[in-house]
Amino acid sequence: MVNPPTAPSHWGRQQEDVAHPSPPQKGLVGSLIDNVKTVAGTTLHIAQLALSETKPVQAAQSTLEQGEHALHSLFEQIKDNTLARDALTILRAGVQSVKPLDDRKLLLEQIIVLLSTLPPDSPVGPVLQNAFIRVLWMDIPKPPATLIGPYQHRTADGSGNNVFSLDVGKANMPYARTVPPIHPVPRNLPDVDLVWETLLKQDKFTPHPSGISPLLFSFAVLITHSIFQTNHDEPAYNETSSYLDLAPIYGNNEAEQKQVRLGENGLLHADTIASRRLFLMTPAAVALAIVFARNHNWIAKKLFEVNENDVYQPWDQLDEDGKAKQDEDIFQKARMINCGHFVAVIFQDYIRAILAINRTTSTWSLVPTGEIKDAFQGPLPRGTGNHVSAEFNILYRWHMAMSKEDAAWLERLMHKHSKVKPENMTPDDFRAAYESVAAELGDNPRRWTFNNLKRTGPDGEGPFRDDDIVKTLTDGTIWKAGAFKARGIPDIFAVIDKMGMVAARNTWQVASLNEFRRMLGLKEYTDFSEWNPDKDIAETARRLYKHVDNLELYPGLMAEQPKPSREGSGLAPGYTISRAILSDAAALVRGDRFLTHDYNVATLTSYHFQDLQPDLDNGAFGGHICKLLFRLFPGHYTYDSVYALFPFTNPDTTRGILEKLNIEDRYSFTKPSHAPHWVKVTTYDGARHVLNRPASFDNVYGPALAEVSGKEEESLLTMFKNATEGPSQQTFSETLDAVFFPSNFAQLALTRIGDMTKQQMEWCSWKYGKGEHLRVDVVGDVFVPVVSQYIADICGVPLKTKHNALGLWTPTQFFEVLSEIYSFVYLNFDPSVGFKLRDRVIKNARTIRLIIEGRLMQASGFIGQLGELVGDIKNLIMPSRGQGFVMSDTAREFYHRVIRSTDRPAAELAGVILIGAVRLVTCVSQAANVLDFYLKPEQEKNLKKVLQAAQRHTNIADDATLLHYVEEALRLQPAVYGTARRAKGDMHIKDGDKDHHVKKGQHVWVDIVSANLDAEHFPKPNEVHENRDITGYTFNQKVSSLTNTRNESLNSTLVTGLIREAAQRDIKRAEGAAGQLGRINAADDFCPAYVRAEGPPTAFPSSMDVIFTGKKNVVYGGYEK
Incomplete structure (x- = not known):
């Protein structure tokens, strides 16, 4: 593997990064006394939360918001x-x-x-x-905006975007003319060399006043090269389409497109792009193109994996025609989805920076694609096509914004291919240099390189190293872009700008600057000083052009006074450019059928349509480019890295912005670093070596546990920090034992969860069709609310029900709260969700901890110290009919046991109980995977045995048999794929026939999926055998379950109870997608994810319908969702 699997970058952080020194610890009684006031104040806050969704409040809010049609x-x-x-x-x-x-x-x-x-x-x-x-x-568009069938995908040359005017915006068409030139052109226009020397040539480098990074302008190169590629021989013609279709990656015609396609399941060749011209641009522009090329392949693989509507087949099972059809369908869908990501970056990052919205916490973005109706004038047109013009070809030549480093790099490149100095180059010299670059690249785009980077692979056609791409992007973020100004263009662009001015005059014959402004509805200039108040610039232009009406569009745009950097003006270009680019953005996007009418779940799939929606809580206020950087380079960027969240602004500028917003402490300003590569342990003995030696391997989850426990809880931080070192480990484990594992824990848990599940199955199932057929969403309607209610009952968390409207969460919401905490701590492989997970998790974890501390006070008798305040709060949020303040018998017994068995401080106990509850929430995933496993056709015989054991249920032996079937299913289809550790020193790990040399600080991944199939410990590993040694499942349990010092799993007991009651009648999977768990692999196969009907995939399943036979019994109440 060229780029080895990498651990999430945030796992490289040491616990000390977030932990504070631990103060002297107090026992349970002392800590409860200290916490009385804190809990009282927080209880009042919880009261406000509980009241926020009550009917009177909702009714008042509805009255305010209600408006009649x-x-x-x-x-x-x-x-x-x-x-x-x-x-x-x-x-x-x-x-x-x-x-x-x-x-x-x-x-x-x-x-x-x-x-x-x-x-x-x-x-x-x-x-x-x-x-x-x-x-x-x-009401209905006429003519229709789009057609079904042959027009559902983009063509290679951009034709057919408007299905009734096929050539609009097509590649190899003449440029459009936006403004008819009316003003007579003076015969004595100044020589372009003189215009360059006096108005455009850089006198000194001026950093961009908004702190915009060169990476933004490299991204602008991708935009401009998608829509502008002038034919060198016939400058009136544009060789690319007029759409944001990522032509630099995919090519402008079928021949170019074929060169970059792998021809298998819609994939592109590794890090391969079609545009040779792009290699004359900045290295960061090429790196960004490679980001989108990689994103295409990520999308294509995900299309095949998710396989909506079951339209794709395994590649080796297809004939040649089937392969060609499947490859084409996946490729075209992936391209359209990738273009959606491209446009999302334009509006969620690029335009936000241009308009300086990135300097605020606003999540607003100017997206002009939506439907705008007017019953009398008709809907505002969209999807009608677009055709770029010569005037806008000129407008986007932002050469003055190039950084000093990029200009120097381009000078070195040109010097390598031409000995003529930049300022002396002629058009012929430039063409010769370009041809030399093209010849050096060769005709095989799979071998093209840039910036002296080397491709991997024995044939030199492999991908670039992740480290090299990330460094290129980081340089583009750190360096300073140049300011828009007269006399601001580096010397290296002399010949390019002169050629542009000649084309504007002689080939395109474009209108003057004032005529262009008139078209935009802007005030025309009456004097050169109005155009640029700089006396020297204005006087020079007056001498060259005599009258401002004669001022040409090219130099008029490039040397115009820039707008000040301020709110609404982050790009700070010339005034005319500032106005025109917004109009052009609207035309480019609103005119594109594939970004308007055909931007839907039918063309993009439901999974990817949801993936394209802005995430407003991602730390970038809806920015989108971070999703791609996190997705493709998870080992380099931490979820809070400003280099990923705000790459279009210099880090120093970003720090200043975030400091003004008073949120800088939520972000990391550390440069992306070399990703920690995994050492992957795949055998049972290897897993035992790592997991049974806490003195040699550190727990990588400490910092996340510290976030969950609260940075202010120093004693708990110390407890977690030392959880793998001698006495502290024993203390932590003993505390868990005392809290969750009384002597008869298994029988108590099995009985309680069984009764709850039986009641819920009866309450939620519904009859359909003829005969005795019942149907239920066994995950969403049974496992989720039952497990949530079980955990809430133990911990004393008041849930919202019909009988307790003032609870904090519904059972489903409480499940989401706990599953998010678990995901943040143990499954945080995807940095793109890390930021919002952290924010929600910290808030919700604190609420739960304080509830637990409050319950400890109640059980300890210290609640009376709150005096009248408690009574007021009880009357406010816990009326006599409610169940919130009154502790249930289950919770009372639980907390009395806690108090009798330990004297740990309350904050520590609250943290331990919270982490225990979080480990228990995986029962939902485990039960869902067990049932999903036995409902597979190949497990029909084993399903019958499971049903027999569940339905017989005459003694404890039947439960033990069922427990073995549960453990076997989780061995073959584990809910969690593995666990991570960090080596404390250099060492060797014997892993079957492999001997891993591990360096200090290196990450080790214990691959439980592979270890569970180790034939040395599990003979016939792919078969179910209910008589295996129960101790063989220890590591599988440790990875995802709540276990005690005797290696007993509370999760296994609870899952057995869930499955036992779900299997009381003959059961089968419901037909179609509703009967599927929706499980896919995520994070390079390091964890599962589950596709949902709505929203992005999650780490926990949410739905799976099953059908069973029998009469529906009448039950009075169940556990609400």
């Missing part, structure tokens, strides 16, 4: 005979209302009835009727 007003006007006064205006107001019409109220029908009662000679009748017909006519 304006057609109701129309109806009232008709009834009151006041319509004649302004019928048309009222109707317009009605149909333009943002509120959709509730057709169940039959309002339109009532209007029709009333219209029919108007006198035949009524002057209002025809007017209103015509307006009404216009409304109906405008």
Whole structure:
């Protein structure tokens, strides 16, 4: 493997990065006394949270937000005979209302009835009727905006974007003209060499005033090269399409596209792009293109893996025609989805930086693709096509923004291929240099390299090293971009700008600057000093052009006074550019059918359509490029890295912005570093070597546990920090034993969870069709609420139910809270969700900890010290009919046992209990995977044995048999794939026939999936055998379950109870996708993920329908979702 699997970068952090020194510890009684006031204040806060969703509050909020559809007003006007006064205006107001019409109220029908009662000679009748017909006519687009079938994918040359005008925006078409030149062109225009020397040539480098990074302008190169590629021989022609279709990656025609395609399951060749011209741009521009090339392959693999509607087959099972069809379908879908990510970066990162929205906490972004209706003028057109013009080709030449480092690199490149100095180069010299670069690259894009980087692989056609791509991107973030200004373009661009001015004059014959401004609706300049107040610049331009109306578009745009850097103006270009780029962005995107009408789940798939939606809580306020960087380089960027979250701004500038917003402590300013490569242990003995030697291997989850436990809880931090070292480990383990494992824990847990599951199965199942067929979502309606309620009952967390409306969460919400904490601590492989997970987890974990401390006070008798405040809070949030403040018998017994068995400080106990509860939430995943495993067709015989053991259930032996089946299923289909450790020193690990040399600080991944299939310890490892030694499942349990010092798993007991009751009747999987668990691999196969009907995949399953036979019994109440 070229780029080895890497551990998440944040696992490289040491615990000391987040932990504070531990103060002298107090026992349980002392800590409870100290915490009385804290818990009291927090309880009041929890009261406010609980009240926020009560019916009176919701009703008041609804009253404030409620607004009737304006057609109701129309109806009232008709009834009151006041319509004649302004019928048309009222109707317009009605149909333009943002509120959709509730057709169940039959309002339109009532209007029709009333219209029919108007006198035949009524002057209002025809007017209103015509307006009404216009409304109906405008509802449906005419002609249709898109077609099904052959036009569902982008073509290689961009044709067919408008299905009725196929050549609009097509590659190899002439440029459009945006502005007709009316002003007579002076015969004595200044020589372009003189214009360059006096108005454009850089006098000194000026850093960009907004602190924008060169990476933004490298990204702009991807935009411009997607829509502009002038033919060298015929400059009137554009060789690429007029759409944001990532042509630099995919090519401008079928021949170029074929060169970059692998021809298997829609993939591209590794790190291969189609545009040779891009290799004359900045290294960061090429690196960004490679990011999108890699993203294409990530998407293609995910399309095949998720396989919505089961349309794809294993590659080796297809004939040649089937392979070609599948490859084409995946490739085209992946390309459209990738273009969606490209446009998301444009509007969520690029435009936000250009408009300086990135200097605020606002998540607003200017996205012009939505439907805008007007009943009388019709909907605002979209998806009609786009055709770029020569004027905008000029506008995007932002050479003055190039960093000093990039300019120097480009000079070295040109010097290598031409001995002529940049300022002396002629067009012929430049073409010769370009041809030399092209010749050096060769004709095979799989071998193209840049910036002296080397491809991997024996044939030199492999991908680049991750480290090299990340360093290139990091340099583009750290370096300083140049400011927009007159006399700001580096010497290396002399020949390019001169060629541009000549083309603008002689080939394109574009309009003047003032004519271009008139087209934009901007005030025309009346004097050169108005165009640029700098006296020297204005006077030079006056001498060159005599009158401001003669000022050419090219130098007029490039040497115009820049806007100040301020709110709404982050790019700070010339005033005309600033206005024009927004109009062009709207035209580019709104005119593209594939970004408007065909931007939907049918063309993009539900999974990827959801993946394309902005995540407003990701730490970048909805920024999108971080999703790609986190996804493709998870070992380099921590989830809070400003280099990933805000790469279009220099880190120093970003720090200043975040400091002003008072949130800088939530971010990391450390440069992306070399990813820690895994040492992967795959055998049972290797797993035992690592997991049974805590003195040699550190726990990588400490910092996340510290976040969950709260940085202010120093004693708990110390406990976790030393959890693998001698006495502290014993203390921590003994505390867990005392809290969750009384002597009869298994029987108590099995009985309680069994009763709860039986009741829930009966309550949630529903009859359908003929016969005795019942159906239930066994995961979402049974396992989730039952496990949530079980944990809440133990910990005394008040849940929201019909009988306790003032609970904090519903059972499903509580499950999500606990599963997010578990994911943040143990499954945080995806940095793109790390930031929002951390924020939610810290908030919710603190709430749960304080509830637990409050329960400890109740059980200890210290609750009385809160005095009247407690009574007030009880009356406020826990009325007599509620169950929140009153501790249940289950919770009371639990906390009394805790108090009797340990004298650890309350904060530590709260943390231990919270982590125990979090480990128990995996029962949902475990039970779901066990049931999913035995419902597979190949497990039919074993399913019958499971059903027999569950339904027989005459003694403890049947439960023991069922427990073995549970453990076997989790061995073959584990809910968690492994666990990570960090070596404390250099060592060797014997792992079967491998001998791993591990260096100090290196990460070790214990691959439980492989260890569970180790034939040395599990003969016939792929088969289910219910008589295996129960101790063989120890490591599987330790990875994901709550276990005690005797290696007993509370999770296994609970899952056995869940499965026993779910299997009380003959059961089978429901048909279609509803009967599937939706499990896919994530994070380079280091953990599973589960596809949901709504929202992105999660680390825990949420739904799976099953069918069973039997009569539905009447039950009175269950556990609500």
